């Protein structure tokens with residue numbers, strides 16, 4: 245199978261108490277695995293598409309045959325988004341960013357707190373399921389946005405460096421209807437070294 249589920253880079257319980265162990269197990273082993281399986285199933289008769297990375301597929305959705313375009317958008321988006329999401333968290337994470345991404349955040353939004361406030365507002369405002377993102381545009385600018393469902397910023401010409409899953413499956417077992425509490429807790433597990441690496445990979 246061309247697309248595979250990346251292993252979680254830490255134990256299922258590593259993000260406790262902010263993200264509970266059962267949520268992590270189901271989220272990774274069932275939800276993310278499901279996106280991978282359905283993407284492989286959708287592209288089984290498209291060997292040329294299978295040669296592309298999932299990010300490459302999402303960069304040019306218009307060029308994907310119509311018969312599988314929605315599957316690539318949803319299942320491929322789910323695969324790409326979650327593959328990044330796991331790496332954006334770690335045990336004993338949180339705090340504030342350092343390095344170039346921190347400088348860019350201050351230059352763009354005025355302060356880390358101002359960025360965080362807008363990011364959180366976008367996350368809370370997602371109606372139904374979706375994501376809040378910090379991305380880099382083609383001209384190197386940081387951009388905050390949200391996407392519905394599993395849509396990737398890549399399909400909008402943005403390179404995501406940082407994003408939060410606000411689907412209910414990401415938080416419902418522990419936080420139920422209290423999405424704002426989940427959003428607030430999540431900042432305690434952010435892996436800022438990875439965000440810095442993602443930012444440098446785009447701008448350098």
Ligand code: MN3
Nearest residue numbers: 275409411414
């Ligand atoms: Mn999810």
